[in-house]
Amino acid sequence: MQLFSTFENTLFLEMAISTLEKKGVKKENIYAVALDNRTEERNLFDSIHNSDGTSMIxxxxxxxxxxxxxxxxxxxxxxxxxxxxxxxxxxxxxxxxxxxxxxxxxxxxxxxxxxxGKQSEVILIVDCDDSQGELVENILWEHLALGVAKVKK
Structure with missing residues (x-):
């Protein structure tokens, strides 16, 4: 079973990873990927295909x-x-x-x-047994995950 979760890049992410390791999930089965921040500035005026929800008029x-x-x-x-x-x-x-x-x-x-200065989010992928799935999901939610998804193999 694989669990995908998103976190803000904070101390809670590190605590979640260390808690998962203490509960028996191997270090090789935990994968964290930091998302890049947007480098280009957003358009001020909307086009017919894209709108940011703010009105200029x-x-x-x-x-x-x-x-x-x-x-x-x-x-x-x-x-x-x-x-x-x-x-x-x-x-x-x-x-x-x-x-x-x-x-x-x-x-x-x-x-x-x-x-x-909001930092980009981090995607955490945990590969574990089906028996550990519920435990891993609870640990991720306890450490303030923004979202969690489960995928069974």
Missing amino acids: DIGIALATAFSVIGTSIGFELAWGPIFWGIMSAFIGFVLGVAIRLFTEKVLKKQKRVLR
């Missing part, structure tokens, strides 16, 4: 609505009228909102990603 739409209401109200007093000033202020609000979103995505969230 949500703040822009909200600010365009708010600015157009204010611009239309003020436009009754100004020379070119409420329609022109409503459209102009909506455009200004939209551009301002997109600029705010670009700033937060490029500067603030990039700093959080660098500060967090």
